[in-house]
Amino acid sequence: MGTGSFFRQLHDNIFVMPNPWDIGTAKLLASFGFKALATTSAGFAFSRGLPDGGVGFDMMIQHCRELANATDLPVSADLEKGKGDSAGSAAETIFAAEAAGLAGCSIEDHTGDTSQPIYDFSQAVERVAAAAEAARALKRDFVFTARCENFLWNRPDLDETIKRLQAFEKAGADVLYAPGLPDMEAVRLVCSAVRKPVNVMARPGLTVAALAEAGVKRVSLGPWLTEFAFGMLETASREILQDGTFGFARAAMPFSKLQGLFTPKP
Structure with missing residues (x-):
């Protein structure tokens, strides 16, 4: 079984996916018994003395390649908005991620522009659809996660967030993720509104047991x-x-x- 297929199967039950920021921390976390790892855009940027969002795409892909080669575990990547703004660039992001040896990756609807931080709904969905189509075209299994960034960018609208996640699901995303959900009730509402696995970022006060009860299938640690x-x-x-x-x-x-x-x- 390839790492992508194994990674997909992990989503049948809840699991925790920690986020190393270099080769040493990837090897260390793998040695503890975790079943999969994910990159952290902020963690890698900070390790390079840069702000989150300050790492270029080519440097990020090289970092992903290093982590994927450092362990036999599936590695999923936080690739922020991807290679660019267009739907075509979202597809190119998937191809680059697969070529780097990753088992999956996430793409956000955050634009990288603080004056207009979230892509318009139609553009966000088009980007997800193109990325999902690219993932299905690969020769090996690849788990594509679509992220809605509303709550991280001062748009705490749960209804609109759920609307986006439902549209991302319909567009073909394998996993859905809205970092920054304010409480467990919001987590439950998101999980009940979609059928695909939901990722939640851990924070103090949450437990794996409570998240599992709410319907979460994957817990990541972000930075x-x-x-x-x-x-x-x-x-x-x-x-x-x-x-x-x-x-x-x-x-x-x-x-x-x-x-x-x-x-x-x-």
Whole structure:
């Protein structure tokens, strides 16, 4: 079974898909027993000293290729709006993602333009339809996720978000995703309004059990692990500079464990 087919089957039941931001974190998370991984556009950008949205498409695809080659697990990519604004560019995004060795990817209806952050409804649906058609044309299974970004860009309209997700489903998307849903009731309403698997981004206060009860099939972490790692660096730095102590090292992963994980096997 190919990674794409295995990745699709995972959506029969709820699973958590964490988001590494480089080769080392991909290998580390894979070693813990997760069944699939996803890239994080923000996490990778921050690791390069760039803001979210500041990574060009070619650099992002190269990053995806590195992560896909780093593990035998299926890797899905956060490719933001994709290669461009047109429906044709959405299709080209799918072809580039498959060529990079990915098992799936997501494309957003966020334009990248803060003055007009969300594509018009018809253009958003046309982009999803073109991407879905491209995914079906591939020789191997590929899981395409369509994202509605309303709640991340000051458009907290649940009815319109559901309307978009339903249209994306009809246009052929395999998985539906509206990051930033405000509460569990919104999650339940989204899950009950569509038939395709729904992805939800984890946040404090949610549990896998509660999300499963609501009908969610996939939980991703977005930039949370990256933010956590940067937060621990901040905490350690404050201890060093303010207290002159190094107690943070007690919580560090042992050097020997990391050395053993990253040493090539004979």
